[in-house]
Amino acid sequence: MTARIYQRPKNAMQSGRARTDQWLLEFAPAEARQPDPLTGWAGSGDTQAQVVLTFASQAEAQAYADRHGITAHVTATPPRRLKLQSYADNFR
Known part of the structure; x- marks a missing residue:
């Protein structure tokens, strides 16, 4: 059994960083x-x-996977890059 451990990404529709x-x-x-x-919907058992x-x-998730014998791959979170600009930059 394999699993993926990753940090929850920010939703495109949210402005804050909740959860x-x-x-x-x-x-x-x-x-x-x-x-x-019958229905054409995709599914599996x-x-x-x-x-x-x-x-x-991340340590808690890795410890859980190790404790239960789950092979887990950690996906690193990309660094946040801020694009700082002022409102006046829209008119240049």
């Missing part, structure tokens, strides 16, 4: 999704894909 300090452990899909013959665990730090 971006949380770390998530998300399981990799065990089987491919296939269309349902893999219930682990629905589970997303939240942790306060």
Whole structure:
């Protein structure tokens, strides 16, 4: 069983940084999704894909994965880059 540990990204629709300090452990899909013959919706019998665990730090998430024998890959968070400009820059 493999999983991915990453920090929650900021939503494109949010201006604040609420809940971006949380770390998530998300399981990799065990089987491919296939269309349902009746409805056409994509689905699979893999219930682990629905589970997303939240942790306060990366160390807690890694400790959980080690304790339960889960092979986890940590995805680093890209650094924040601020584009500082003033309102007057729109008219130059």
